[in-house]
Amino acid sequence: MSTAARAxxxxxxxxxxxxxxxxxxxxxxxxxxxxxxxxxxxxxxVLALAGGVGKQVRQNTERPQLGVAMSxxxxxxxxxxxxxxxxxxxxxxxxLVVVRRxxxxxxxxxxxxxxxxxxxxxxxxxxxxxxxxLTGPQERIGDWQGRVALIAAQxxxxxxxxxxxxxxxxxxxxxxxxxxxxxxxxxxxxxxxxMLMMILAGMVLSNLVEEKGNKIIEVxxxxxxxxxxxxxxxFAMLAISLVGITVWGLFGGAIWLGSGNSxxxxxxxxxxxxxxxGLGVLYxxxxxxxxxxxxxxxxxxxxxxREVQTLSMPVTMLQLLNFxxxxxxIAQPGTWIETAAIIVPFSSPFTMLAKAAQDxxxxxxxxxxxxxxxxxALLVRMGAxxxxxxVMQSGSGGREKRRxxxxxxxxxx
Amino acid sequence: xxxxxDVPSVRPLAIEARGLVKRFDGFTAVDxxxxxxxxxxxxxxxxxxxxxxxxxxxxLLGIIDPDEGVRRILGTDRPHEVAHTIGYLPEExxxxxxxxxxxxxxxxxxLRGLPLAEGRKRGKELLEEHGLGYAIDRQIRQLSKxxxxxxxxxxxxxxxxxxxxxxxxxxxxxxxxxxxxxxxxRGLAARGTTVIFSTHVIAHAERLCDEVAIIAGGKVPFAGPxxxxxxxxxxxxxxETRAQDGPWRxxxxxxxxxxxxxxxxxxxxxxxxPLLRALIEGEAGILSLSIERAGLHDAFVAIAGEAAxxxxxxxxxxxxx
Numbered sequence: 001m002s003t004a005a006r007a008x009x010x011x012x013x014x015x016x017x018x019x020x021x022x023x024x025x026x027x028x029x030x031x032x033x034x035x036x037x038x039x040x041x042x043x044x045x046v047l048a049l050a051g052g053v054g055k056q057v058r059q060n061t062e063r064p065q066l067g068v069a070m071s072x073x074x075x076x077x078x079x080x081x082x083x084x085x086x087x088x089x090x091x092x093x094x095x096l097v098v099v100r101r102x103x104x105x106x107x108x109x110x111x112x113x114x115x116x117x118x119x120x121x122x123x124x125x126x127x128x129x130x131x132x133x134l135t136g137p138q139e140r141i142g143d144w145q146g147r148v149a150l151i152a153a154q155x156x157x158x159x160x161x162x163x164x165x166x167x168x169x170x171x172x173x174x175x176x177x178x179x180x181x182x183x184x185x186x187x188x189x190x191x192x193x194x195m196l197m198m199i200l201a202g203m204v205l206s207n208l209v210e211e212k213g214n215k216i217i218e219v220x221x222x223x224x225x226x227x228x229x230x231x232x233x234x235f236a237m238l239a240i241s242l243v244g245i246t247v248w249g250l251f252g253g254a255i256w257l258g259s260g261n262s263x264x265x266x267x268x269x270x271x272x273x274x275x276x277x278g279l280g281v282l283y284x285x286x287x288x289x290x291x292x293x294x295x296x297x298x299x300x301x302x303x304x305x306r307e308v309q310t311l312s313m314p315v316t317m318l319q320l321l322n323f324x325x326x327x328x329x330i331a332q333p334g335t336w337i338e339t340a341a342i343i344v345p346f347s348s349p350f351t352m353l354a355k356a357a358q359d360x361x362x363x364x365x366x367x368x369x370x371x372x373x374x375x376x377a378l379l380v381r382m383g384a385x386x387x388x389x390x391v392m393q394s395g396s397g398g399r400e401k402r403r404x405x406x407x408x409x410x411x412x413x
Numbered sequence: 414x415x416x417x418x419d420v421p422s423v424r425p426l427a428i429e430a431r432g433l434v435k436r437f438d439g440f441t442a443v444d445x446x447x448x449x450x451x452x453x454x455x456x457x458x459x460x461x462x463x464x465x466x467x468x469x470x471x472x473l474l475g476i477i478d479p480d481e482g483v484r485r486i487l488g489t490d491r492p493h494e495v496a497h498t499i500g501y502l503p504e505e506x507x508x509x510x511x512x513x514x515x516x517x518x519x520x521x522x523x524l525r526g527l528p529l530a531e532g533r534k535r536g537k538e539l540l541e542e543h544g545l546g547y548a549i550d551r552q553i554r555q556l557s558k559x560x561x562x563x564x565x566x567x568x569x570x571x572x573x574x575x576x577x578x579x580x581x582x583x584x585x586x587x588x589x590x591x592x593x594x595x596x597x598x599r600g601l602a603a604r605g606t607t608v609i610f611s612t613h614v615i616a617h618a619e620r621l622c623d624e625v626a627i628i629a630g631g632k633v634p635f636a637g638p639x640x641x642x643x644x645x646x647x648x649x650x651x652x653e654t655r656a657q658d659g660p661w662r663x664x665x666x667x668x669x670x671x672x673x674x675x676x677x678x679x680x681x682x683x684x685x686x687p688l689l690r691a692l693i694e695g696e697a698g699i700l701s702l703s704i705e706r707a708g709l710h711d712a713f714v715a716i717a718g719e720a721a722x723x724x725x726x727x728x729x730x731x732x733x734x
Contacts, residue, residue: 008497008526009494009495009496009497009526010496010497010524014526015524018520018523021529022509022520026511026512215503215506216507216509217507218503218507219501219503219507219524219565220524221476221477222471222474222475222496222499222501222503223496223501223521223524223525224493224496224524225493
């Protein structure tokens with residue numbers, strides 16, 4: 001046998017790398033990775049369903065409003081006409097808010113009012129019922145033109161055969177439209193994050209159970225510290241997911257761009273696309289490490305797949321609750337609910353990614369990442385400790401009592 | 414420790430354990446085990462099933478930590494610090510089924526700090542050397558149980574450890590491979606490697622070991638050289654006489670038993686001469702007489718049995734209190 005290279009002592013990180021490398025290669029060339037890559041298909045289905053629910057939430061919580069700024073008499077007439085028509089047509093009629101009742105000769109600039117972002121205004125109706133002007137984003141005013149003509153005709157006391165021409169004054173994007181788009185981005189981001197984390201946590205768990213079934217866990221436990229096994233498994237799956245994300249990004253991006261789309265066609269998230277994607281990866285990693293360490297600790301207590309399912313079910317349900325909590329919190333910006341969702345480590349990644357879509361402040365992300373890192377360190381430590389104790393039913397002694405500062409010393413040859 | 418007190422070892426110790434205790438859910442699996450294994454020795458841990466052999470080995474290797482007691486392996490009380498110099502073959506063999514044979518060996522080496530490329534190279538060489546060259550590129554799941562066991566054995570040795578621990582290494586191997594493994598263990602010891610293995614088949618230990626520890630009920634009633642263990646019980650006498658009865662019968666020891674035409678008993682403390690005189694004078698008609706030194710198996714049964722009786726007495730005393 002060759003003696004060119006001798007075995008050398010591995011540090012915990014080196015041992016974790018050996019473990020991670022094995023798991024990474026094994027999973028990468030396994031059938032489960034193929035299904036993992038297909039995961040987005042399932043995810044898109046869930047997304048479509050969640051999108052339907054989300055749309056309803058958006059319509060309820062943040063319906064775009066039509067503002068009116070006319071003379072006192074005209075405003076009253078428009079409000080009255082809107083009331084009559086809303087009673088007949090129902091929710092199809094845009095919600096109306098009085099922006100200002102203008103004094104005679106008073107000038108009003110609808111464009112600056114919309115851009116001021118003070119309210120959830122999608123468009124503003126000015127002029128008179130006979131000669132109305134609708135100012136707002138092109139898409140929105142085009143959509144509302146007919147309904148506004150109906151309101152104006154009703155306000156002007158004209159019959160259904162005679163509708164005034166509605167002059168359209170288009171602008172780029174209103175606060176309401178931007179807010180809606182960002183809400184959609186936030187929801188998509190949250191759902192993708194949640195699905196990815198659950199798929200991965202499940203994979204890391206089944207990987208561990210398989211290992212216990214193969215009886216290799218004892219070989220690992222004899223050779224390297226259990227902390228290293230724990231860390232290796234956790235980070236191997238993180239690396240696998242990053243490969244998955246890269247593959248999806250490249251293929252999905254190519255298809256999407258090939259179809260003539262561009263990110264510039266869509267309202268950017270508040271922090272901008274590059275930062276949003278960067279934060280997305282970071283929050284995903286942090287969220288996965290939190291949930292993955294809990295799942296691994298659970299896996300250490302189980303010996304069969306059935307036991308794993310039984311033990312992991314409450315955690316999965318709890319995580320689902322966290323996801324719903326975070327989804328609910330994004331519709332409650334600035335409230336204690338949002339703050340709570342940011343503080344709770346399990347919902348924090350979801351909430352913060354949604355916040356990145358809605359709010360351009362970056363310092364909150366710095367603070368949230370630091371906070372989540374503390375929890376990751378804590379939970380990984382606790383998970384590894386439980387893993388070590390449970391996976392081989394270990395005790396706590398075995399060495400002469402030494403303080404931590406006495407533990408450093410040269411390794412024997 | 415009993416045996417080592419009788420025959421002190423001059424070699425440095427590869428393993429030293431004092432008062433190891435391990436409990437599982439209130440059950441004491443190992444109850445104050447003391448062991449000393451000299452470097453370069455072939456050391457056997459003998460015991461019946463459930464005696465605490467595997468738990469003891471797991472504690473020595475740092476797989477589990479003892480609840481009480483101290484262990485030192487190759488000079489450290491932290492076994493993982495010297496993991497690169499240890500090889501371990503557990504009782505329940507386990508490899509990744511999707512790995513190729515040489516990769517499995519390389520992976521086991523990598524866990525012990527051997528660079529992966531070197532491990533792959535050595536893995537192929539070892540498989541060739543041991544007549545398993547045709548299995549180099551086969552996945553573990555494609556190998557028979559015995560072959561997979563051999564692959565794991567080679568993986569245990571690929572990093573050239575100073576200490577090798579085998580837990581029930583002969584179970585699952587056919588007679589041919591058992592012989593091969595015995596030769597391999599002797600070869601390791603000849604190169605200065607300390608070999609420690611557990612078994613409940615005494616014959617292997619008797620053939621291989623310099624020293625043994627007998628474990629029963631989580632305790633070690635004996636640890637020391639094999640010869641000392643055998644000397645724990647008196648040599649056995651087998652006597653065949655023409656006469657069935659006579660005044661000479663009174664000269665036979667109390668533990669005598671008759672099987673067929675033979676009498677069996679332990680050699681009396683006074684020696685064989687007074688008995689011989691009585692047999693001749695009483696005209697017993699000696700047809701054959703042999704004195705055999707006790708085998709390790711007899712010693713094991715006697716020692717493990719004594720320990721069990723002692724444990725029973727201790728339990729009774731505790732119940733009375």
